[in-house]
Amino acid sequence: MGRSIKKGVYIEEKLFKKVLAAKNAQKREVIKTWSRRSTVIPEMVGLTLAVHNGKKFIPVFVSENMVGCKLGEFSLTRNYRGHTSKDKRGKGK
Amino acid sequence: MARIAGIEIPNNKRAEIGLTYIFGIGRSKSKAILEKVKVDINKKVKQLSTDEVTRIRKYIESEEIVEGDLKKSLSQDIKRLMEINCYRGRRHQRGLPVRGQRTKTNARTRKGPRGSMIKKKK
Numbered sequence: 001m002g003r004s005i006k007k008g009v010y011i012e013e014k015l016f017k018k019v020l021a022a023k024n025a026q027k028r029e030v031i032k033t034w035s036r037r038s039t040v041i042p043e044m045v046g047l048t049l050a051v052h053n054g055k056k057f058i059p060v061f062v063s064e065n066m067v068g069c070k071l072g073e074f075s076l077t078r079n080y081r082g083h084t085s086k087d088k089r090g091k092g093k
Numbered sequence: 094m095a096r097i098a099g100i101e102i103p104n105n106k107r108a109e110i111g112l113t114y115i116f117g118i119g120r121s122k123s124k125a126i127l128e129k130v131k132v133d134i135n136k137k138v139k140q141l142s143t144d145e146v147t148r149i150r151k152y153i154e155s156e157e158i159v160e161g162d163l164k165k166s167l168s169q170d171i172k173r174l175m176e177i178n179c180y181r182g183r184r185h186q187r188g189l190p191v192r193g194q195r196t197k198t199n200a201r202t203r204k205g206p207r208g209s210m211i212k213k214k215k
Binding site: 074 | 173176179180
């Protein structure tokens with residue numbers, strides 16, 4: 001079930017303040033955040049956020065299409081490089 | 094034979110079932126449409142009068158998104174997800190399940206036949 005409309009979208013309060021401040025200051029500063037669960041709001045468009053993926057901060061440039069998604073969706077937490085191919089496996093031995 | 098929403102020609106089935114031959118209309122939507130335009134659900138498609146068919150056609154054209162338009166909007170939605178480089182978009186690109194299903198086993202619908210993954214990537 002979705003979230004009640006009455007409450008509005010969720011966004012970490014501290015992050016929200018920072019975003020508004022950055023928007024007013026017209027600065028190109030990257031905002032670091034751990035709040036992957038925050039929603040991308042229209043005010044963020046054009047800003048770059050550094051979203052933590054558990055290990056490091058992934059820079060996310062927010063575009064118009066991203067509004068409504070969560071920040072975490074743009075910062076992958078898993079690192080999958082694929083399985084070793086058969087010919088490579090033989091060389092190791 | 095009735096021609097509704099372009100190419101669809103449902104045959105001698107009940108109107109409720111016949112409408113579901115249109116992409117984008119299932120049982121519940123079909124029922125709702127027939128109720129809105131006041132056509133008996135149990136009437137066979139071939140028994141429908143021209144007037145009734147026109148009413149259905151008009152309603153679908155004005156109220157519902159079906160067939161080509163629906164397919165287009167669906168693929169656009171997926172394209173948008175892929176362009177913004179979010180998790181769901183990446184899953185679409187890789188041809189893996191998008192909604193958090195397990196992939197250790199199963200997921201064959203998305204992945205395709207076993208062992209064909211390498212071919213699919215190209």
